[in-house]
Amino acid sequence: MDDDVAAAIDELRRERHVGLSEAVNELIRQALRTPQERVPFRPRPAALGLRIDVANVAEALDLLDGPAAR
Numbered sequence: 397m398d399d400d401v402a403a404a405i406d407e408l409r410r411e412r413h414v415g416l417s418e419a420v421n422e423l424i425r426q427a428l429r430t431p432q433e434r435v436p437f438r439p440r441p442a443a444l445g446l447r448i449d450v451a452n453v454a455e456a457l458d459l460l461d462g463p464a465a466r
Contacts, residue, residue, distance in 0.1 A: 408419040450456045 405419045448456050
């Protein structure tokens with residue numbers, strides 16, 4: 397358990413005079429109720445120096461992986 401998590405549990409136990417399990421459950425419930433900000437996935441293109449025609453998938457795979465990959 398990380399130090400910051402253990403400290404939060406200890407603090408809650410002192411404040412509310414509760415046991416370990418109750419403190420852990422309460423902190424987990426608080427986290428579940430808090431809406432999480434979702435960051436949309438954005439792919440980052442990278443120039444590989446290859447120009448591949450993907451109209452023929454088998455040919456593109458041969459070019460990328462080599463014919464022995466089949």
